[in-house]
Amino acid sequence: MKTFKLSLMASVVALATGCTTSPSMTDQQIADTLAENLGVNYQLVTNHGANEGLQCRELAAEWASCDLINMTLTNNGPAVSSKDWKIYFHSIRMILDVQNDQFKVTHITGDLHTLEPTDKFEGFDAGESVVIPYIGEYWTLFENDYMPRAYVVAGTSEPKTLESMDFEDPSAYLDPISGNNWKRTPTDNNILATAQSRFEKNRDVNLIAKEELAGTIVPTPLSTKLTGGSVSLANGVSIDNKALLPSMLDAATKRMEMLGIDTDGTYPVTLILDPARFSKANQVSGAYELDVTNGKTTIVGYDAEGAFYGLQSLMSLASTGSEKQIPTLKVTDAPRFDYRGVMVDVGRNFHSKDAILRTLDQMAAYKMNKFHFHLTDDEGWRLQIPGLPELTEVGGKRCHDLSETSCLLPQLGSGPNSDNFGSGFYTKQDYLDILAYAKARGIEVIPEIDMPAHSRAAVVAMEARHKRLSEAGDLAGANQYRLMDPNDTSNVTTVQFYDKRSFINPCMDSSLNFVNKVITEVAAMHQQAGMPLSTWHFGGDEAKNIKLGAGFQDINAADKVDWKGDLDLSQQDKPFAKSPMCQKAIASGVVSDYAHLPSYFAEKVSKVVAAKGIPSFQAWQDGLKYSKDASSFATDNVRVNFWDTLYWGGGASAYDWAAKGYDMIISNPDYVYMDMPYEVDPEERGYYWATRATDTRKMFAFAPENLPQNAETSVDRDGNGFTSKGTAKGKDFYGLSAQLWSETVRTDDQFEYMVFPRVLAAAERAWHKADWERDYQPGVEYSQSTQMVDKTALQQEWARFANILGQRELAKLDAAGIQYRVPVPGATVKNGVLAMNISMPGLALEYSTDSGETWKRYQAENQPKVKGKVQVRAVSADGKRYSRVIAL
Known part of the structure; x- marks a missing residue:
């Protein structure tokens, strides 16, 4: 192992003396001066600290993995001599060591840290730059790891955001990640996304003639038979509705009008219900038949949802332009899975009601029927609950309140103010509106109130309630819904670096009172909206102390290894281990061990759910891992979102869970988490603990029923x-869900960028089983060296799907106002000739040879000659937006 030598650009450089802040300046003036004038810049020195001689193991880095970052502060204003200030900044990695003795860093909670002067601080001269090298745990591979909106507090001042960091684009305060720092380890075998590598990847996807795509419906039906004719919708349609409720017909006609189809037209479309018409195999909710002829279209639904989907398929054939010609055909169709879901996390960052409604529109268009609404997490409670105002008044807001009695402390780049998506909630009326909107589109809303872990917003809010009522003398009311044992001294660190206040205590009667209250109120909202609550999502994930994980070893161990962090494990506790109430429960034999408490709590909550007539209980699978099987729960159905990564054993464990009787909803993070980056490029957005990249093509190629098969067609996190092979045989999987977690997703535009267009590929896989998907067989092992998957058929189907997106479906997203990700094109220059391509043919491509001053349209049939630096980009279907610009 070679020794790492720090290379500092200039540790402390005095550029000018200038004027100085007056000793009589108030705290607020000092804070304002620093906020206005202090520039911040991050430079990643190395992501491979252990390989470069850093003491990662001795610094207690998990898996002995750490990086080195230079934070440079530049004073662009008058000199500052005060030592009474703190900069609050966000770091998603624990900071282990600071290598400048004028400063210290303190972890506050979650990703919030403070940087403040030590006694050795010499002040900031005017124009001075100070480099503060620090060592962080793990690695920072994508630019969005460096969160915005650090803020400063001086003495008793109000907090002020640093102007140099008040940007969504991290390039404003970050040097580009360079060299091989895009690699997690020096042996990382991923392929960096460059113009050339994209060009190579896109080579097998060529433009398909529009005529060859006629009759293609997304998602793919069971059977489509073209009958040789065509019909024009240019004069609009006249719908004879004998199948749909008025609200559902209204939802469908609104989409028609958005696509430019007049619904007061002349072409007749008849909707009827006739369940007896369907074969036994197709007697499932959502099945339909579609018959398009020159004279009329007839849609027969097995149920109302089927008739609605038949109408969506008719619209799928249409384009958004003036061309309104569609082919005549006969379609027989039924869904692959009962559960075709999208999960949206609004706890980490809030997303507007309008963004949710737009998402529901697209779910309906592509026949997805379950909206999993992750309404709460450590960072936010987003649903108004009558009778518990603190949940949203405190738990739904972030601000700089160290007591956390008026709000939660800032997280995830939200800064000190409440005027951004770090704060926000849905009123009762908002939620009723969302329920009604979903019902009109055949979508079930599944609310998730995450517990017992990921519950900090609820715990802090109920502590604020306890304080308010206690001070008013109402001790009984104060304790009625309290969620933490005040005598619990457990030393716990959660996955997102919170302490014991991240957990609802499962041993307290008041915790169950709280659950009962919340479920009662949410169920009442569903009843009022005419969508009875049929599924309650408990959450249940990650109820653990990460410091007790396999990446650490005891500091006093005799047989230490180099690849684990040294930690005094005697000071670490399992959640609730030092709660007197839980100690009593363990001693009485209610539950055998502290690790079993989350599953025990899930079983208790399921009884509350069943008592309210709610038939289905749902959770992330690890929340139920200590329960015997599905029979341990009180509801008729017990469903799990399965989120083990395949390369860490998920290809086997999914079938073990199915064998225990659970309804399995495949939700694998390495294939259908939409918070993962689209590609291996530091400029992309997303977390990457499960995979370095999931683009639309990878999601399309996912085999959700035969999970081991994916080992033949994809790679692990390191490329x-x-x-993979499974050994158990359980019941068939119940569904597929695509997830959007929001840690890095702070705005609605960012939300839609991450979800669209790849969610269309998830819709395809949830509705349609492709011929290249092999049936699961216990004991059959797949790998990169096996040749069991028909990869030619897979490639051909992807090429067709990619063309449908590029030539038709993305234009529909434009018309709906969806800010989808425009794919970055591939490009290469050979012998002075520029060649370009794109993953979704049909989108326009442009290039510039004058640093973006002017752009020219690329024509494949007339490849241009170029000299010097060339920039390329792709254009959205409506011509109004562009991909990221890439230089060759």
Whole structure:
């Protein structure tokens, strides 16, 4: 191992003396001066600290993995001599060591840290730059790891956001990640996304003639038979509705009008219900038949949802332009899975009601029927609950209140103010509106109130309630819904670096009172909206102390290894281990061990759910891992979102869960988490603990029923092949869900960028089983060296799907106002000739040879000659937006 030598650009450089802040300046004036004038810049020195000689193991880095970052502060204003100030900044990695003795860093909670002067601080001269090298845990591979909106507090001042960091684009305060720092380890085998590598990847996807795509419906039906004719919708349609409720017909006609189809026209479309018409195999909710002829279209639904989907398929054939010609055909169709879901996390960052409604529109268009609404997490409670105002008044707001009695402390780049998506909630009326909107589109809303972990917003809010009522003398009321044992001294660190206040205590009667209250109120809202609550999502994930994980070893161990962090494990506790109430429960034999408490709590909550007539209980699978099987729960159905990564054993464990009787909803993070980056490029958005990239093509190629098969068609997080096989045979999987977690997603535009267009590929896989998907067989092992998957058929189907997106479906997203990700094109220059391509043919491509001053349209049939630096970009279907610009 070579020794790492720090290379500092200039540790402390005095550029000018200038004027100085007056000793008589108030705290607020000092804070204002620093906020207005202090520039911040991050430079990643190395992501491979252990390989470069940093003491990662001794600094207690998990898996002995750490990085080195230079934070440079530049004073662009008058000199500052005060030592009474703190900069609050966000770091999603724990900071382990600071290598400048004029400063210290303190972890506050979650990703919030403070940087403040030590006694050795010499002040900031005017124009001075100070470099503060610090060592962080793990690595920072994508630019969005560096969160915005650090803020400063001086003495008793109001907090002020640093102007140099008040940007959504991290390039404003970050040097580009360079060299091989895009690699997690030096042996990382991923392929960096460059113009050239994209060009190579896109080579097998060529433009398909529009005529060859006629009759293609997304998602793909069971059977489509073209009958050789065509019909024009240019004069609009006249709908004879004998199947849909008025609200559902209204939802469908609004989409028609958005696509430019007049619904007061002349072409007749008849909707009827006739369940007896369907074969036994197709007697499922959502099944339909579609018959398009020159004279009329007839849609027969097995149920109302089927008739609605038949109408969506008719619209799928249409384009958004003036061309309104569609082919005549006969379609027989039924869904692959009962559960075709999208999960949206609004706890980490809030997303507007309008963004949710737009998402529901697209779910309906592509026949997805379950909206999993992740309404709460450590960072936010987003649903108004009558009778518990603190949940949203405190738990739904972030601001700089160290007591956290008026709000939660800032997280995830939200800064000190409440005027951004770090704060926000849905009123009762908002939620009723969302329920009604979903019902009109055949979508079930599944609310998730995450517990017992990821519950900090609820715990802090109920502590604020306890304080308010206690001070008013109402001790009984104060304790009625309290969620933490005040005598619990457990030393716990959660996955997102919160302490014991992240957990609802499962041993307190008041915790169950709280659950009962919340479920009662949410169920009442569903009843009022005419959508009875049929599924309650408990959450249940990650109820653990990460410091007790396998990446650490005891500091006093005799047989230490180099690849684990040294930690005094005697000071670490399991959640609730030092709660007197839980100690009593363990001693009485209610539950055998502290690790079993989350599953025990899930079983208790399921009884509350069943008592309210709610038939289905749902959770992330690890929340139920200590329960015997599905029979341990009180509801008729017990469903789990399965989120093990395949290369860490998920290809086997999914079938073990199915064998225990659970309804399995495949939700794998390495394939259908939409918070993962689209590609291996530091400028992309997303977390990447499960995979470095999931683009639309990868999601399209996912085999959700035969999970081991994916080992033949994809790689692990480090770009390496892996093997996978299952041994158990359980009941068939119940569904597929695509997830959008929001840690890095602070705005509605960012939300839609991450979800669209790849969610259309998830819709395809949830509705349609492709011929290249092999049936699961216990004991059959797949890897990069096996040749069992028809990869030619897979490639051909992807090429067709990609063309449908590029030539038709993305234009529909434009018309709906969806800010989808425009794919970055591939490009290469050979012998002075520019060649370009794109993953979704049909989108326009442009290039510039004058640093973006002017752009020219690329024509494949007339490849241009270029000299010097060339920039390329792709254009959205409506011509109004562009991909990221890439230089060759």
